[in-house]
Amino acid sequence: MSSPLAGRRILVTRERPGDLGAMLAARGAEVVHVPLIRIVEASDGGSSLRRELDRLDGYDWLVVSSVPGAERAGPAAHSGRVRLAAVGSTTARMLADLAGRPVDLIPPIQRATALAEALIEVAGSDARRILVAQGDLAEGTLVGMLTAAGHVVTAVEAYRTVLRHPQPEEVADVDALALASGSAARAWAEAVGTATPPVVVAIGPTTARVAREHGLKVTAVAADHSLEGLVTELERQLGDQPS
DSSP states (O other): OOOTTTTOEEEEOSSSOHHHHHHHHHTTOEEEEOOOEEEEEOTTTTHHHHHHHHTGGGOSEEEEOSHHHHHHHGGGGSSSSOEEEESSHHHHHHHHHHHTSOOSBOOSSSSHHHHHHHHHHHHTTSOOEEEEEEETTOOSHHHHHHHHTTOEEEEEEEEEEEEOOOOGGGGSSOSEEEEOSHHHHHHHHHHTOSOOOSEEEESSHHHHHHHHHTTOOOOEEOSSOSHHHHHHHHHHHHHTSOO
8 A cells, every 4th residue: 555645745854855855755755855954064163062072081971962963973972981862863873873882862752852851860860961962053952951950061062054045946846844853944934934835744842833933834743753753744644635
């Protein structure tokens, strides 16, 4: 039985389609890849991150919340005592590949709040030193929760996100828009406006909130806040739509 995504044009705004593009293509979708952001070096050229990575053994945990963060911090974690945590399986896989060892903590739900809750539970009552490598647009939820729990958190800008403005024809004639992050929703609103394809699915409530705050109409939010959950929700929504 074919997927409801077969023959449908699904717009993916990530810098690289990656696992999301592969999952959609495996279900017969036509992946329309229109990156709205470019990842560039941190505003200080990466010096702050390099400084903290040079003393990584002084930290109990290294936390990354995105693939670009994993790419920049992972190689420094190849050896040493620091434990590794990541949001989402794709980010965790990149971090593990570059660090050459397994990631110690991956929350079951791909959200910063879920990672913070899991890390707080694992760390226990003792204050831990935690290095968070993140992008310039990262929300303060993760760092705030860890700090409020009594941990000593150093948050470092690992990269910057730069907006790209697509041509109108690049985003036309698609069946659905897959929003995999709050930054993607923000970038869509800033680069394209509030007009969207007929179906807009957000990976989780945080992404949906950002989208709505920027005037986008969100059709549905994935029940499982993961890439797999995002694809499943796209199937559900498009299964109810005429092809």
